[in-house]
Amino acid sequence: MSKPERKDDLELMQYADGELDEREADAFAKDLEGDADARTKLESIGQLHELVGGSLQASADAVPDLKFAAMWREVNKAIDEEAPKGIFGRVAAWLDRHRGHVITGMVSAGAVAAIALVMRTNQDETTSASRSSIEVLPAAMRTAPVVESLDTPDGSGTVMNFEDEDGHTTVIWVTPADTVEGI
Amino acid sequence: MSYNRPGVNKAGQRASIQAHGRSGTTSNVDDHDLVLAARKGDRDAFKTLFERYHRRAYALAFGVLRHQDDALDVVQDAFIKAHKYLDKFEGNSSFYTWLYRIVMNLAIDHLRKHRRVKPVELDESRIEDGGENTLLPRILGGNPTRALMDKQIRTRIDQALDELSENHRAVLVMRELEGLSYEEMAHTMGCSKGTIMSRLFHARKNMQKRLIDLVENPSKELLDELGMKPEDVEDDDAAASGAR
Numbered sequence: 001m002s003k004p005e006r007k008d009d010l011e012l013m014q015y016a017d018g019e020l021d022e023r024e025a026d027a028f029a030k031d032l033e034g035d036a037d038a039r040t041k042l043e044s045i046g047q048l049h050e051l052v053g054g055s056l057q058a059s060a061d062a063v064p065d066l067k068f069a070a071m072w073r074e075v076n077k078a079i080d081e082e083a084p085k086g087i088f089g090r091v092a093a094w095l096d097r098h099r100g101h102v103i104t105g106m107v108s109a110g111a112v113a114a115i116a117l118v119m120r121t122n123q124d125e126t127t128s129a130s131r132s133s134i135e136v137l138p139a140a141m142r143t144a145p146v147v148e149s150l151d152t153p154d155g156s157g158t159v160m161n162f163e164d165e166d167g168h169t170t171v172i173w174v175t176p177a178d179t180v181e182g183i
Numbered sequence: 184m185s186y187n188r189p190g191v192n193k194a195g196q197r198a199s200i201q202a203h204g205r206s207g208t209t210s211n212v213d214d215h216d217l218v219l220a221a222r223k224g225d226r227d228a229f230k231t232l233f234e235r236y237h238r239r240a241y242a243l244a245f246g247v248l249r250h251q252d253d254a255l256d257v258v259q260d261a262f263i264k265a266h267k268y269l270d271k272f273e274g275n276s277s278f279y280t281w282l283y284r285i286v287m288n289l290a291i292d293h294l295r296k297h298r299r300v301k302p303v304e305l306d307e308s309r310i311e312d313g314g315e316n317t318l319l320p321r322i323l324g325g326n327p328t329r330a331l332m333d334k335q336i337r338t339r340i341d342q343a344l345d346e347l348s349e350n351h352r353a354v355l356v357m358r359e360l361e362g363l364s365y366e367e368m369a370h371t372m373g374c375s376k377g378t379i380m381s382r383l384f385h386a387r388k389n390m391q392k393r394l395i396d397l398v399e400n401p402s403k404e405l406l407d408e409l410g411m412k413p414e415d416v417e418d419d420d421a422a423a424s425g426a427r
Contacts, residue, residue, distance in 0.1 A: 013384055017358065019365055048387055051394075052246075052359040055340040060242035063251065068237050071259045075233065076226070078263045 012038055016045040104158055214278040222269045229269075233262055236279055240286050246356030247290040249345050257293055261286045283361060287353070287371050294349050343393035351386035358383055 014020050015028045032038055157174035212220075212231070220228035240261060244254035264285055265272075272281050344352060353372065357363045363371070368379045 010380065010384060013387070014380070017365070017383075044391065045387065048390055049359045051336075051340055052344070052355060052390070055337055055344070056242045056246045056356065056360050058337065059245050059341075060238045063238070063241060063255075067255060068241075071237065071255060071262075072230065072233055074259055075262045075266070076230075079226070079229075079266050082263075082267060 008038070009041065012041055013045065016042055107158060107160060215274060218269060218272060218274070218278055221266070229266055232265075232278060236282055237262070239279070240282060242360055243283055243286050243356065244290050246344070246360055247287070247349075247353050248293060249341075249352075253293060253297070254290075257286060257289045261289050264289075284371060287357070291353065291372075339394060343390050346393060347386055347389055351382050351389065354379055354382040355386040355390065 011020070011028065015025060018025075020028060032042070157172060160171040160173070162169040162171070212228070214232065214235070217228040217232050221232065237258060240258045241254055244257040244261075245251065248254045248257065261282060265282055272278070344355075347355065350372075354368055357368050357371065365376045365379045365383075368383075369376045372379065
């Protein structure tokens, strides 16, 4: 088979699969009118679609309902087994589901507490500085950390950005998880 | 003149395997609401989703794995995982789109773990010779649906699917059963669109090549179904030889 013919076949396949854009598809459809061979190939792709799809459908329809009923019982059992037991189990499951929010909340609360501590320290030091006329610079963070949640393919995480006297610091805390994406 | 473009419908749904809902109170509820209810622990809602899609999911798994028990195992695992991770389903796509990705991932994973045959890609260069792909319409007399009623044809299609490489088969099944776009298949298979296109092209060529003997040896039942006589096929073959 010559190369150009193969290229045409690929384009024909793209057309059959609806992968050409509108303009290309229109142009291709026009060309098809004068090309009986290409029309036959197109028909052939359509028939293969029917055959493969129809054959798999028939295979699925041939499986007895009893098999799927048994499958549902197994699925149901597995769901029951996965369900958390007792109050502690339910709380732990809730924490597990909302892990990202809990971490973000805790970090935010910690940041607020740190700022409050720094401000209080500043106040004390300013007071004592005014007494002794010595200027004391803040020793800790100048601004509150910016906390963002982070979704990763293998879990969830938290990004914390700190501005302090040493400059900008970013901490990325990733918690691996057994996610669907990782299946 | 307009030409019927096969498989352009991306949904790719087939009526008889997409709606196996039961006649309970949740059977008319849409998937999104069922997912929300299932997240809150409504087991009946999840059961409705199961009953709606188990056969369709099975058809996909069976198409890839070609083994009934393995396909059933994969579908079962897929529903268990789907329930476990319902909270992660964001609703950007349909529930079934999300489910088929789980099924496909599990099926591909299963192939990797339990490979029964050597994963050798076919020598794609040897199927480059053209001609054969014009035969299918004549094989089936333009009526594939009726032709599928013929046991011999069904067996041949099954054999042809069995003989495809795993990658070729997975792409062909995703396209012909689910109507996935090249982009969606590339995402699911973790490869480029170009690779998907190449695999699909060769998968179709291989299928057609393997189905040629349906022309040469059509069963009497098929010929009866199609209202044809053996000499009709011979005439067609002679005409095709002359044309080549």
